[in-house]
Amino acid sequence: MKDEGSSLQAYAIGVDVGGTKIHAGIVNGQGDVLHSVNLPTLAGQRSVPDRITEAIEALMAGAPRPEGGYPIEGIGIGTAGQVDHSDGGIRFASDILPGYTGAPLKRIIEERFGLPVYVDNDVNVLVLTEKTLGTGRGAGHMLCIALGTGVGGAVFADGKLVHGAWGGAGELGHLSVDFNGLPCVCGGVGCLEQYASGTGIAKRMQAKLHSLGIEPVSQVDSRETLSRWQSGDPVAAEVMDETFAALGAAITSLVHTLNPEVVVIGGGVAEAGEPFLERVREETAKRCMKSFMDSVRIVQAHQGNFSGMIGAALQVFEPVKKLDP
Amino acid sequence: MKDEGSSLQAYAIGVDVGGTKIHAGIVNGQGDVLHSVNLPTLAGQRSVPDRITEAIEALMAGAPRPEGGYPIEGIGIGTAGQVDHSDGGIRFASDILPGYTGAPLKRIIEERFGLPVYVDNDVNVLVLTEKTLGTGRGAGHMLCIALGTGVGGAVFADGKLVHGAWGGAGELGHLSVDFNGLPCVCGGVGCLEQYASGTGIAKRMQAKLHSLGIEPVSQVDSRETLSRWQSGDPVAAEVMDETFAALGAAITSLVHTLNPEVVVIGGGVAEAGEPFLERVREETAKRCMKSFMDSVRIVQAHQGNFSGMIGAALQVFEPVKKLDP
Numbered sequence: 231m232k233d234e235g236s237s238l239q240a241y242a243i244g245v246d247v248g249g250t251k252i253h254a255g256i257v258n259g260q261g262d263v264l265h266s267v268n269l270p271t272l273a274g275q276r277s278v279p280d281r282i283t284e285a286i287e288a289l290m291a292g293a294p295r296p297e298g299g300y301p302i303e304g305i306g307i308g309t310a311g312q313v314d315h316s317d318g319g320i321r322f323a324s325d326i327l328p329g330y331t332g333a334p335l336k337r338i339i340e341e342r343f344g345l346p347v348y349v350d351n352d353v354n355v356l357v358l359t360e361k362t363l364g365t366g367r368g369a370g371h372m373l374c375i376a377l378g379t380g381v382g383g384a385v386f387a388d389g390k391l392v393h394g395a396w397g398g399a400g401e402l403g404h405l406s407v408d409f410n411g412l413p414c415v416c417g418g419v420g421c422l423e424q425y426a427s428g429t430g431i432a433k434r435m436q437a438k439l440h441s442l443g444i445e446p447v448s449q450v451d452s453r454e455t456l457s458r459w460q461s462g463d464p465v466a467a468e469v470m471d472e473t474f475a476a477l478g479a480a481i482t483s484l485v486h487t488l489n490p491e492v493v494v495i496g497g498g499v500a501e502a503g504e505p506f507l508e509r510v511r512e513e514t515a516k517r518c519m520k521s522f523m524d525s526v527r528i529v530q531a532h533q534g535n536f537s538g539m540i541g542a543a544l545q546v547f548e549p550v551k552k553l554d555p
Numbered sequence: 556m557k558d559e560g561s562s563l564q565a566y567a568i569g570v571d572v573g574g575t576k577i578h579a580g581i582v583n584g585q586g587d588v589l590h591s592v593n594l595p596t597l598a599g600q601r602s603v604p605d606r607i608t609e610a611i612e613a614l615m616a617g618a619p620r621p622e623g624g625y626p627i628e629g630i631g632i633g634t635a636g637q638v639d640h641s642d643g644g645i646r647f648a649s650d651i652l653p654g655y656t657g658a659p660l661k662r663i664i665e666e667r668f669g670l671p672v673y674v675d676n677d678v679n680v681l682v683l684t685e686k687t688l689g690t691g692r693g694a695g696h697m698l699c700i701a702l703g704t705g706v707g708g709a710v711f712a713d714g715k716l717v718h719g720a721w722g723g724a725g726e727l728g729h730l731s732v733d734f735n736g737l738p739c740v741c742g743g744v745g746c747l748e749q750y751a752s753g754t755g756i757a758k759r760m761q762a763k764l765h766s767l768g769i770e771p772v773s774q775v776d777s778r779e780t781l782s783r784w785q786s787g788d789p790v791a792a793e794v795m796d797e798t799f800a801a802l803g804a805a806i807t808s809l810v811h812t813l814n815p816e817v818v819v820i821g822g823g824v825a826e827a828g829e830p831f832l833e834r835v836r837e838e839t840a841k842r843c844m845k846s847f848m849d850s851v852r853i854v855q856a857h858q859g860n861f862s863g864m865i866g867a868a869l870q871v872f873e874p875v876k877k878l879d880p
Binding site for chain 2: 321322385386388390392393394396398399400402406407409411416417418420479480483484487488489517526527
């Protein structure tokens with residue numbers, strides 16, 4: 231079990247690596263942020279591991295210096311891209327982070343700072359934020375679905391993150407909700423991402439407007455679609471009804487597969503909050519076996535800033551991690 | 556870690572409880588069966604826990620008696636119905652086993668025999684058979700899909716069965732492969748079971764024959780449909796193409812969610828073996844991200860007799876179980 235006593239005293243460095251910004255912070259085991267910095271990733275211009283190093287150096291240089299200093303237990307990184315869980319290297323990163331694929335990230339940062347380093351996918355680490363600060367606090371079985379530009383996810387079972395064979399588990403945007411459905415950028419068919427990501431919502435809204443003879447306005451993005459949906463626009467309602475049905479089907483599949491206590495929904499698309507969640511719950515309840523539905527809560531993700539950075543840091547305090555070789 | 560030394564010497568009693576028969580056997584940690592019996596369940600006429608007790612008594616009465624007797628470490632039961640993993644009771648059983656719902660099975664058998672008793676779903680325990688005797692031997696991340704009258708499943712991650720909040724995990728027949736698809740007996744929409752179970756295949760074949768003006772023959776069950784498919788019948792091919800697409804979509808969803816090393820396909824529907832599996836692999840490869848597909852093997856379930864009974868017994872040797880309260 232986690233040693234609550236020692237994590238009250240100890241700190242970790244958390245780094246959230248995205249396509250445009252890197253956030254770094256000093257965080258304790260309760261998820262409190264003592265100090266933080268952010269700097270542009272400069273993707274394509276500078277090496278990502280170099281920029282991560284610079285973020286950590288800037289963080290430490292500007293940190294308040296109490297008597298006795300900080301007992302920093304380690305560095306946790308949550309990064310965009312596919313992480314190889316066995317060695318903390320970057321298995322694959324898209325063009326959002328050019329040149330990042332193949333970087334032995336864990337090794338580079340460990341050698342530079344001489345501290346234990348933990349690297350995981352940026353969505354996986356969100357589970358740790360939810361477990362510590364979110365509505366799902368204390369749950370041993372939890373799923374996170376992040377509805378952003380794409381759709382990401384994370385699976386938490388028996389009190390730990392499920393990584394799978396090489397760390398790929400949790401690609402929940404690529405659940406197939408229709409085996410004859412829309413083609414996906416991943417090469418798949420009918421992936422959830424086509425129906426429930428910001429990109430997918432905008433694309434289907436524009437197509438719907440076009441099919442109705444309404445000139446597709448390129449400004450009708452997902453934010454605008456959601457806002458029209460909230461004010462009762464029937465075209466937006468039709469597009470969002472399909473989104474909710476697809477989300478309900480995907481969550482049902484996941485709930486039947488993993489029997490979680492909590493499903494956390496986050497990301498920009500879910501910012502509408504309760505009205506959005508209520509429709510998700512409704513479509514899930516329609517499809518899900520009662521015994522499973524009765525034992526699961528569908529809740530919104532923790533709304534504080536720095537969720538990614540905090541989750542990244544919390545890896546350092548995970549007892550299971552410490553048992554890994 | 557498992558103590559290979561002690562499980563070489565020790566035995567367990569395994570009991571496989573189905574709607575028509577109960578199989579009981581004495582099994583070692585390698586899955587070898589020393590002795591076994593089976594008796595009719597007499598569902599609806601006799602209490603299921605009583606019949607389990609009688610099966611174990613008959614097993615022990617008829618067992619060969621070597622010098623020194625048997626060191627029996629415990630009793631493992633794999634049973635039809637939903638098992639509450641926290642107390643080993645029967646959370647729900649359908650009309651196949653009337654009166655079984657609510658039975659405190661673990662407690663009853665423990666009190667009767669004074670041995671540790673482990674109870675799990677009959678499909679979940681198959682993972683343990685696969686792990687010990689199957690092609691997936693040694694895999695830490697595995698899924699089992701059983702294509703029978705219905706579709707069942709089991710999830711194995713990081714070297715242990717995933718049970719979820721109360722033990723419901725692994726209901727893989729109720730993954731939704733089409734959010735606008737066929738209604739399911741569970742109340743859901745587009746469940747895999749409607750496309751890939753024996754019942755679902757027979758129903759769709761009969762509907763297809765009917766729609767073509769060919770009088771639906773009630774004898775055209777799933778076995779007949781599969782046999783016609785294998786001999787190149789175009790109507791059966793159309794029905795089975797949909798089955799394979801649905802299976803490919805469901806397996807893709809599971810592989811993206813859990814990143815397993817092995818997916819085991821069992822049950823009567825998969826008895827056609829390689830030609831069947833080859834089509835499943837093909838439809839999965841079409842839909843699955845390459846990085847995930849490259850690291851997973853899709854294989855047939857262990858073909859020996861007594862798979863359920865052996866898996867039931869193997870629960871006793873699971874190191875993780877022994878740490879449970």
